[in-house]
Amino acid sequence: xxxxxxxxxxxxxxxxxxxxxxxxxxxxKIGMAPSITSDLxxxxxxxxxxEFPHLVKDFxxxxxxxxxxANLNELTEKVMKGTDAFGVFQGIEFAETQVKHPELQxxxxxxxxxxxxxxxxxxxxxxxxxxxxxxKGKDVAIVKEGKEHIRRYARKEAGGxxxxxxxxxxxxxxxxxxxxxxxxxxxxxxxxDRASLDIYKEVNPGRFQRLKIVGESASFPPAVVAFxxxxxxxxxxxxxxxxxxxxxxxxxxxxxxxxxxxTAFELAPAHFEQSLASVRKQYPx
Numbered sequence: 343x344x345x346x347x348x349x350x351x352x353x354x355x356x357x358x359x360x361x362x363x364x365x366x367x368x369x370x371k372i373g374m375a376p377s378i379t380s381d382l383x384x385x386x387x388x389x390x391x392x393e394f395p396h397l398v399k400d401f402x403x404x405x406x407x408x409x410x411x412a413n414l415n416e417l418t419e420k421v422m423k424g425t426d427a428f429g430v431f432q433g434i435e436f437a438e439t440q441v442k443h444p445e446l447q448x449x450x451x452x453x454x455x456x457x458x459x460x461x462x463x464x465x466x467x468x469x470x471x472x473x474x475x476x477x478k479g480k481d482v483a484i485v486k487e488g489k490e491h492i493r494r495y496a497r498k499e500a501g502g503x504x505x506x507x508x509x510x511x512x513x514x515x516x517x518x519x520x521x522x523x524x525x526x527x528x529x530x531x532x533x534x535d536r537a538s539l540d541i542y543k544e545v546n547p548g549r550f551q552r553l554k555i556v557g558e559s560a561s562f563p564p565a566v567v568a569f570x571x572x573x574x575x576x577x578x579x580x581x582x583x584x585x586x587x588x589x590x591x592x593x594x595x596x597x598x599x600x601x602x603x604x605t606a607f608e609l610a611p612a613h614f615e616q617s618l619a620s621v622r623k624q625y626p627x
Contacts, residue, residue, distance in 0.1 A: 369407050370407075370427045370428070370582075371407050371408075371409045371420075371425065371426045371427055371428075372407070372408055372409065372426065372427065372428050372429070372430060373409045373410075373411050373417045373420050373421055373426035373428070373429040373430065374408055374409065374410050374411060374417070374429075374430050375411065375414060375417055375429070375430060375431050375432060375435055376410070376411055376412065376413055376414065376417070377414075377432055377435065377490050378430065378432065409426050411429075414431075414435060414439065417429050417431070418439050418442075418443060418446070421446065421568060421569060421570055421573075422443055422445065422446065422570050422573070423570075423573060424570060424573025424574060427569065427574055427578070427582075428449065428567050428568065428569050428574075428582070429446075429567075429568050429569070430452075430565060430566070430567055430568075431565065431566050431568055432490040432491070432565055432566075433451075433459060433490075433491070433562050433563030433564050433565060433566055433618075433621070434490050434491060434494055434562055434563070434621055434622075434625060435490060436448065436563070436566040436568055436618070437563060437618035437619075437621050437622045438622055438627070439568075440568075440618065441622070445570050445571070445572060446568050446569075446570060447568060447569060447570070447571055448566045448567070448568055448610040448614065449567050449568065449569050449579060449582065449583055450566075450567040450583060450586050450587070450607045450608065450609065450610075451563070451564045451565065451566055451567070451607070451608055451609070451610055451611070451614075452564060452565040452566075452567065452604050452607055453564055453604065453605055453606045453607070453608055454537050454564070454603050454604055454605055455537045455540065455541075455605055456536075456537060457563075457564050457608070457611060458536070458561050459491055459535065459536070459537070459561060459562040459563065459564050460491070460535065460536040460558055460559050460560070460561060460562065461489075461491050461492040461494075461495035461496070461533060461534070461535055461536070461558070461559040461562075462533070462534060462535070462536050462539055462555050462557065462558050462559070463477070463482075463499075463531055463532070463533050463555070463556050463557035463558070464521060464524060464531060464532045464533075464534065464539065464553050464554065464555055464556065465477070465524060465530060465531045465532075465553070465554060465556045466524055466525065466530075466552060466553060466554070467551070467552050467553055467554045468552075469530065469554075471530065471531065471556050472556055473556055473557060474499040474500075474556065474557035475499075476556065477508065477530060477531045477556070478507055478508070479507075479508065479509045480508060480509050480529075480530040480531060481508065481509045481510040481511075481512070481528070481529040481530055481531075482504070482508045482509075482510075482511055482512075482529050482530065482531040482532065482533060483511075483512050483513070483514050483519075483520035483521075483523045483524070483528075483529045483531070483532040483533070484496060484504065484511055484512075484513055484520070484532075484533045485513070485514060485515075485516065485517050485520050485532075485533065485534050485535070485538075486513035486514065486515055489535055491535065491559065491562040491625075492533050492534070492535060494559075494562075494625040494627065495533070495559035495625065496533055497627075498624070498625055499557065510529075512528070512529060516538075517532075517534040517535070517538035517539065517541075517542065518538075518542060518545075518546075520532040520533070520534055521534065521539070521542050521549070521553065522549070524553065525549055525552055525553070531556070536558070539555075559625075560620070560621070560624055560625075561617065561621075562621055562625070563614070563617055563618060563621060566610075567586075567607075583609075586607035587607055587608070587609070589606075589607055590605065590606045590607070
């Protein structure tokens with residue numbers, strides 16, 4: 343089976359459907375926040391259109407469906423009505439949506455290495471930069487694909503659109519390319535997420551030693567798989583949840599999730615509501 347890189351949010355949707363649907367059930371629609379899919383390349387869009395049904399069949403024997411919403415309001419409406427059984431929101435999006443629709447509940451969170459999601463600004467170790475402000479007017483790489491926590495952090499620290507704060511902004515397709523651009527002196531800084539920086543450290547320890555963090559966001563909540571308990575049968579939701587919680591306990595499940603940049607599905611952590619309230623206050627759109 344051909345492996346195609348994808349954003350964490352899209353990966354959540356694919357993995358949820360491919361791992362959870364069981365024999366004898368109708369396909370379950372999983373709605374996707376547009377921020378997750380809007381930056382996808384044509385190749386990745388093609389992956390969704392042509393290969394996703396085969397991927398679901400390989401693991402479930404059933405055909406599942408990702409439902410790409412035109413906007414966040416459409417996704418919310420479909421989940422609230424039960425048209426989409428579940429909706430995948432980036433954490434900050436769920437934090438803001440739940441204020442307007444308290445019926446919307448987190449069924450699970452999708453973890454990629456850590457539940458402590460952060461954006462970081464990285465520069466060369468021997469550079470004079472010590473803070474976000476030091477890079478005003480400088481050229482910076484910002485990872486393109488669907489990372490809302492990076493966008494919110496950049497907007498807050500820049501006091502508006504990053505393009506007006508920095509000299510030139512380039513948008514590499516992945517974090518490794520963004521970090522390499524710093525080392526190659528193509529840009530003076532790179533905005534990536536902390537999990538990606540940790541992977542870069544493991545894979546490229548020599549390169550990592552030549553970098554430093556000059557700015558870091560507060561913690562954002564991880565991606566949320568949300569549902570409306572009034573619209574979904576309780577036994578279906580329970581089956582879905584229990585299947586996901588055990589998905590990383592088998593070799594096959596771990597292999598699938600590794601391809602999709604997921605290490606575990608977990609219950610929402612303690613004090614999750616407080617963390618949602620905190621991030622809403624710190625990083626308004």
